[in-house]
Amino acid sequence: MIMRHTTWLIAVTCLTALMACGQQPPAKKKPNILFVITDDQSFPYASAYGTPGVRTPVFDAVAASGVLFNNAFAAAPQCSPSRAALLTGRNIWQLEEAGTHSSYFPKKFPVFTALLDSAGYKTGYTGKAWGPGNWKDAGWKNNPVGVAYNQHTIVPPYKTISNIDYSANFKAFYQQKQADQPFFFWVGTHEPHRAYTKGSGGDTGAVHLPAFLPDDAVIKNDLRDYAEEIAWADAQIGKIIDFLREKGELENTLIVLTSDNGMPFPSAKATLMEYGTHVPLAVSWKGVIEGGRRTDELVGLIDLAPTFLQAAGVAGMPQISGKSLLPLLTQQTDTARNAYVLTGMERHSASRPDNVGYPSRAIRTADYLFVLNCKPDRWPAGDPPPASEAPSPSPDIKPVGRGYHDIDDPSPSKSFLITHKNEWPQLFHQGFEKRPAELLYDVRNDPGCTKNLAADPAFDSVRHALRSQLQEMLTQQGDPRMTDNGDIFESYPRFGTMRNFPGFKKKGEYNPAYQHADH
Structure with a gap:
């Protein structure tokens, strides 16, 4: 199992205490935005939800300093459609090729990252951005999320964990921005996507066993290995937040932690059942969002695009389905939320x-x-x-x-x-x-x-x-x-x-049997 060093525990304790401090006046300058999206993490696999066998002290600290969402949903139960929906504020049936997995991302659909960039934000990402799929041939200069910062690597504790050094790459990004320039940075961890290293999570201890999985040691050990990758990703995010604190940026940073879809187990990922789209979500913004709150409001990740734009004071995107969460986050009770998500x-x-x-x-x-x-x-x-x-x-x-x-x-x-x-x-x-x-x-x-x-x-x-x-x-x-x-x-x-199934199987080509003449 991953070693939990004393210095790391002290850092987390300090971080939690810092973020739990009382509110300060709302920031006058444009906020920085740190967005973290893990890969394949179902609700309720974060310890802030009281789930046994999961260790996410950084997620918990962000939740304690802001708002913890009990009912947040990805637009789709798989990577690239979910991420395309999040970037555009649209549902997958409004995105043509980007609404299916590993296809094109049509350039005609505006993304909030480009609007932030045009408004003077320094934008970039590390890890997994939009994907899998083909954005180059669709006319994009960079991934729709922005410029990649993946040059710094590490030797991970297990071969199934990504060697991308998320925190070092964020530091490289930060050092390139101008003084007082606001930033948007996307951290896309590759964890806890399969595969896992067998035994990395141990073979004893508590485990959250969903009702759709058998009560067997093989399943429980698989879930422990899954939880270990969640813990690893959480620890890497803590390093980034510690760096923001050291630079005095934590006071003016909107932090959002979530996942793109549910866990890669039967009856979960790639289904619209509960563990396929229901994801963790914690949001903090010191001095603007009152901490220590937990909400049952139904929200979609397509709501994040208009939320980020409103927080940054940037004009929104037309013809989107998402609605800004800022009124909910700042407790403006005159704005009602929908009674459902799609x-x-x-x-x-x-x-x-x-x-x-x-x-x-x-x-x-x-x-x-x-x-x-x-x-x-x-x-x-x-x-x-x-x-x-x-x-x-x-x-x-x-x-x-x-x-x-x-x-x-x-x-x-x-x-x-x-x-x-x-x-x-x-x-x-x-x-x-x-x-x-x-x-x-x-x-x-x-x-x-x-x-x-x-x-x-x-x-x-x-x-x-x-x-x-x-x-x-x-x-x-x-x-x-x-x-x-x-x-x-x-x-x-x-x-x-x-x-090698029967019928059409040509990679990167349209299937003429289903392609309409006006496409």
């Missing part, structure tokens, strides 16, 4: 014949999660392995293997459920087998989404109301899935791994 998913990996996805849309209220699966005849986690596989037409086309590729590999938890599906039939069914067109979950009592209430007559009124609300909002926002043009999403190129 999420969506298109193709994740190359995991089905003809390179098609598993399109679905969802509406989440305080009590319920309703999911509309647009193509329920497809396998949600990707097709199972075929009885026999034709020879690959190219060395670049990987074999299908054991299938179910929308669940990340390598994964001990995935392997365990496949191998032991007869011992855990209900959990295997939930994670791997076909789902009905409509799903309804009582998320207050069933956060693991293990009991679908959509067919229960007692919940007919709830189901009808949520379906109507979802379809109304999707239609208003121009979702092609609400028209006869929904399959346009199936045409979009994929630049990631292609597998």
